Amino acid sequence: MARQFTSIKKSQNKTDLKQSFKALRYIPRFFKEIWQINPKMFLTNALLRLFNAFSPIIILWIGKIIIDEIIKQTSLSGAEQDFSTLWKFVALELTVVIISDVINRLINLTDGLMGDLYSNSSSVTIINKTKELSIAQLEDPDFYDKLERARTQTSSRVNLMSNTLNQLQSIISILSLIAGLIYFEPLLIILLVLSIIPSFFNEIKFSNQRYSLARSWTSERRELDYLRYIGANSNTAKEIKLFGLTKFVADRFRNLSDKYYELNKNIVVKRTAYGTLFNILGVLSYYGAYVFIIFRVLSGVLTIGELTFLSGSFNRLRNNLQQFFSLFTRISESALYLKDYFDFIDLKIDKPSKKYADIPADIKEGFVIDNLHFRYPGSEDEVLKGVNFKIKAGEKMAFVGQNGAGKTTLIKLILGFYEPTEGAIYLDGININQFDPIKYQAMFGVIFQDFFRYEFTIKENIAVGNIDELDDQDRIERAAALSLADQVISEMPDGYDQQLGRRFVKGQELSGGQWQKVALARAYMKDANVLILDEPTSALDARAEFDVFERFINLTKGKTSIIISHRFSTVRMADRIIVLEDGKISSMGTHEELMDMDGLYSELFELQAAGYQ
Ligand SMILES: Nc1ncnc2c1ncn2[C@@H]1O[C@H](COP(=O)(O)OP(=O)(O)OP(=O)(O)O)[C@@H](O)[C@H]1O
Numbered sequence: 001m002a003r004q005f006t007s008i009k010k011s012q013n014k015t016d017l018k019q020s021f022k023a024l025r026y027i028p029r030f031f032k033e034i035w036q037i038n039p040k041m042f043l044t045n046a047l048l049r050l051f052n053a054f055s056p057i058i059i060l061w062i063g064k065i066i067i068d069e070i071i072k073q074t075s076l077s078g079a080e081q082d083f084s085t086l087w088k089f090v091a092l093e094l095t096v097v098i099i100s101d102v103i104n105r106l107i108n109l110t111d112g113l114m115g116d117l118y119s120n121s122s123s124v125t126i127i128n129k130t131k132e133l134s135i136a137q138l139e140d141p142d143f144y145d146k147l148e149r150a151r152t153q154t155s156s157r158v159n160l161m162s163n164t165l166n167q168l169q170s171i172i173s174i175l176s177l178i179a180g181l182i183y184f185e186p187l188l189i190i191l192l193v194l195s196i197i198p199s200f201f202n203e204i205k206f207s208n209q210r211y212s213l214a215r216s217w218t219s220e221r222r223e224l225d226y227l228r229y230i231g232a233n234s235n236t237a238k239e240i241k242l243f244g245l246t247k248f249v250a251d252r253f254r255n256l257s258d259k260y261y262e263l264n265k266n267i268v269v270k271r272t273a274y275g276t277l278f279n280i281l282g283v284l285s286y287y288g289a290y291v292f293i294i295f296r297v298l299s300g301v302l303t304i305g306e307l308t309f310l311s312g313s314f315n316r317l318r319n320n321l322q323q324f325f326s327l328f329t330r331i332s333e334s335a336l337y338l339k340d341y342f343d344f345i346d347l348k349i350d351k352p353s354k355k356y357a358d359i360p361a362d363i364k365e366g367f368v369i370d371n372l373h374f375r376y377p378g379s380e381d382e383v384l385k386g387v388n389f390k391i392k393a394g395e396k397m398a399f400v401g402q403n404g405a406g407k408t409t410l411i412k413l414i415l416g417f418y419e420p421t422e423g424a425i426y427l428d429g430i431n432i433n434q435f436d437p438i439k440y441q442a443m444f445g446v447i448f449q450d451f452f453r454y455e456f457t458i459k460e461n462i463a464v465g466n467i468d469e470l471d472d473q474d475r476i477e478r479a480a481a482l483s484l485a486d487q488v489i490s491e492m493p494d495g496y497d498q499q500l501g502r503r504f505v506k507g508q509e510l511s512g513g514q515w516q517k518v519a520l521a522r523a524y525m526k527d528a529n530v531l532i533l534d535e536p537t538s539a540l541d542a543r544a545e546f547d548v549f550e551r552f553i554n555l556t557k558g559k560t561s562i563i564i565s566h567r568f569s570t571v572r573m574a575d576r577i578i579v580l581e582d583g584k585i586s587s588m589g590t591h592e593e594l595m596d597m598d599g600l601y602s603e604l605f606e607l608q609a610a611g612y613q
Pocket of ligand 1: 139376379383401402403404405406407408409410
């Protein structure tokens with residue numbers, strides 16, 4: 001733990017300032033994004049801030065006039081006294097204070113609204129960017145960390161916006177106050193700046209350390225989130241209770257979070273200690289300046305009004321400068337996070353510059369899987385080890401094999417989610433990597449075994465198979481009838497509009513088999529050229545599975561389809577069956593042909609049949 005902290009320090013010390021300043025480069029682009037979201041609101045906010053930037057000096061100046069006027073009037077005899085100027089300035093000060101207060105509220109309001117708009121818009125940007133990433137990229141931990149950082153730092157970016165605007169406002173205030181000081185006592189400024197600079201560098205140093213700690217802990221933080229999720233969640237509650245896992249999960253969480261706490265504590269304690277020391281220097285400088293001004297008044301160089309103006313300006317300036325420096329470090333800290341966001345949305349997507357081949361409107365010959373080898377990125381193990389076979393147009397294939405044999409992987413390669421490490425897949429003689437992946441994948445209707453249970457309505461859950469047809473009720477009902485989801489829907493109080501899951505009000509949880517029926521309907525939502533069902537019926541009862549496949553076979557007459565199933569009653573309906581064993585095809589043929597061979601297929605079939613006897 002200590003070693004990790006030292007290495008963070010070592011790597012950071014040299015580049016502290018440089019990194020902070022470099023990160024500020026992203027701020028103009030950030031503000032361009034905010035401006036584009038709502039130019040009118042942005043402009044209003046800027047104008048309001050411009051006015052309020054001058055309010056401190058105006059109020060101090062009026063205060064000086066009021067005090068000098070009081071002293072002047074009190075030195076006059078009763079007959080000579082005229083308080084009209086005095087009251088005019090009191091009224092003026094009151095007006096400025098009220099206006100400034102109202103403006104402050106308007107600034108907060110527009111800040112909040114712009115923050116909301118920005119947060120919504122950047123979330124959409126992140127969602128859209130995620131869509132462009134390939135499955136391989138999304139499964140890569142480095143990419144995933146980038147996505148995570150971009151996603152979780154939205155609030156930090158919203159704060160960055162108001163902090164930067166506050167900073168600009170503060171700069172104008174500071175300049176106006178400095179102008180006042182220069183007019184009377186320029187020496188005071190040097191004293192002021194000298195006392196504040198050390199705390200500025202101190203802040204920058206620690207903010208960089210905090211950032212690099214947070215960054216180097218991205219995957220651990222993800223683990224913490226995950227542990228928090230499984231430890232306190234209705235989906236996992238059954239197992240957590242039954243297996244008595246609470247202590248295991250809580251201990252694992254505590255161990256990890258304690259480490260992070262210690263590392264972070266180390267940084268924040270030092271930051272506070274140094275910060276306090278430098279702040280005391282600031283206070284001393286203020287009183288030094290105060291004594292200096294008092295002497296100038298006593299020696300008759302300055303008036304009492306000027307004393308209140310100067311000491312007020314000095315104090316204000318000190319606060320503003322301190323706020324300026326601490327804001328600067330917060331801004332540079334958030335700007336480092338901003339870099340993560342832009343790094344993510346600027347991620348290069350591998351788009352070949354070549355022209356894509358045309359997708360065949362109807363499959364004529366079919367697929368040729370030629371000497372296919374595959375290893376998952378970052379993995380040593382070869383999952384597919386030289387697979388060769390053809391799928392003729394209109395053929396119904398089934399893949400069988402034991403767990404981990406490579407069936408789903410083969411489907412993912414046919415869908416073009418990954419590039420083979422060796423060999424190729426051809427569709428009607430064209431290597432599938434020549435097709436535009438989006439158009440190519442649109443040819444398929446696929447349901448995976450780990451299909452997603454969207455906590456939307458049933459109707460939406462079916463329509464995700466072809467979301468453009470969300471309003472086509474007939475189509476949704478036809479798809480539901482084919483997958484037997486219509487039986488589930490008829491039992492729901494809200495029918496097709498039934499909210500599913502337990503997350504939202506009126507949500508209805510479904511059984512595993514009911515979910516499968518709903519998900520299966522997605523495959524029927526479009527006239528896909530190729531239908532692939534990867535074990536989506538494992539939770540159906542025997543009769544339901546038989547009904548589902550009978551419908552599937554009837555519907556897909558003349559269409560190419562692939563089924564993965566561990567149930568031989570289903571598999572035997574296929575025209576041809578491929579038996580995968582440890583990444584290789586051990587045999588293929590019709591059910592009868594395979595039964596005649598003395599291989600894995602007949603062995604597994606007999607085993608399953610024996611189970612039913
Ligand atoms: N995303 C991944 N990254 C790395 N390895 C993976 C990934 N997905 C699967 N594997 C590995 O690839 C091998 C084949 O997995 P695959 O899912 O293709 O098997 P399967 O035949 O479909 O098994 P099952 O019948 O259990 O669904 C397994 O050893 C698995 O651990």
